[in-house]
Amino acid sequence: MKSHHTHHLIVDGHSVIHAWEDLRKLHVRRQAAAREELLQRLSVLHDQTEYAVTVVFDGRGEGKPELSREPGGMQVAYSVKDQTADAVIERMVAGFRTPDRIVVVTNDNAERMTVESFGAMVLDADALEDLLDHARTDQGGQLEKIKNKARGFGRRY
Numbered sequence: 001m002k003s004h005h006t007h008h009l010i011v012d013g014h015s016v017i018h019a020w021e022d023l024r025k026l027h028v029r030r031q032a033a034a035r036e037e038l039l040q041r042l043s044v045l046h047d048q049t050e051y052a053v054t055v056v057f058d059g060r061g062e063g064k065p066e067l068s069r070e071p072g073g074m075q076v077a078y079s080v081k082d083q084t085a086d087a088v089i090e091r092m093v094a095g096f097r098t099p100d101r102i103v104v105v106t107n108d109n110a111e112r113m114t115v116e117s118f119g120a121m122v123l124d125a126d127a128l129e130d131l132l133d134h135a136r137t138d139q140g141g142q143l144e145k146i147k148n149k150a151r152g153f154g155r156r157y
Contacts (some may be wrong), residue, residue: 001003002068002113003053004049004050004101005046005050005051006101006103007050007051007052007101007102007103008051008053008054008096008101008103008104009042009045009046009051009052009053009054009057009103009104009105010054010055010089010090010092010093010102010103010104010105011038011042011053011054011055011056011104011106011128012056012085012086012104012105012106012107012108012111013035013038013055013056013057013058013085013106014057014058014085015085015105015106015107015108015125016038016105016107016125016128017034017035018107019107019126019127020127020129021126023037023038030120038039038055039055039074039076041132042074042132042134043074044069044132044136045131046073046074046134047137047140048135049135051071051075051103052074052075052081053075053078054074054076054092055074055075055076056077056078056079056085056088056092057075057076057077057078057079057085058078058079058085058087059078059080059081059082059083059084060086061078068149086108086110086111086114088113089106089111089115090114090115090118093115093118093120094118096118096120099118099119099120100119100120100121102115102119102120102121103120103121103122103123104121104122104123105118105122105125105127106122106124107123107125108124121153122144
């Protein structure tokens with residue numbers, strides 16, 4: 001099956017969580033719940049847009065970085081202990097053959113400068129929220145088109 005993803009969106013998970021007030025408050029009480037909520041919100045971008053989404057969080061433990069694939073194909077990565085998500089993201093971007101198709105989401109200025117030097121584009125957390133709003137609006141439009149088609153189909157018989 002051919003993928004509809006033509007671009008890669010790499011999200012600095014904790015940078016976004018700390019930038020969005022509702023997730024920041026949730027993170028204080030339940031860190032895992034804040035991460036899950038972010039992943040849930042980002043799934044619309046992965047499912048409905050040209051972006052393959054990878055979310056990178058700061059370390060969970062020992063050994064090599066942990067990478068998993070969520071249902072639907074979105075990737076989640078955790079850096080190793082004593083390594084930042086920034087370092088993982090920078091290595092990922094440096095390894096891409098087409099960095100002009102990568103968008104990194106972070107509010108960290110040093111990370112922004114580094115990934116831009118590799119040729120990737122950078123958005124801040126506010127711009128990500130705008131992108132999500134647009135994707136949700138478009139998704140609603142797609143649902144209306146499907147409903148209208150189904151109604152039209154039903155009238156034929």
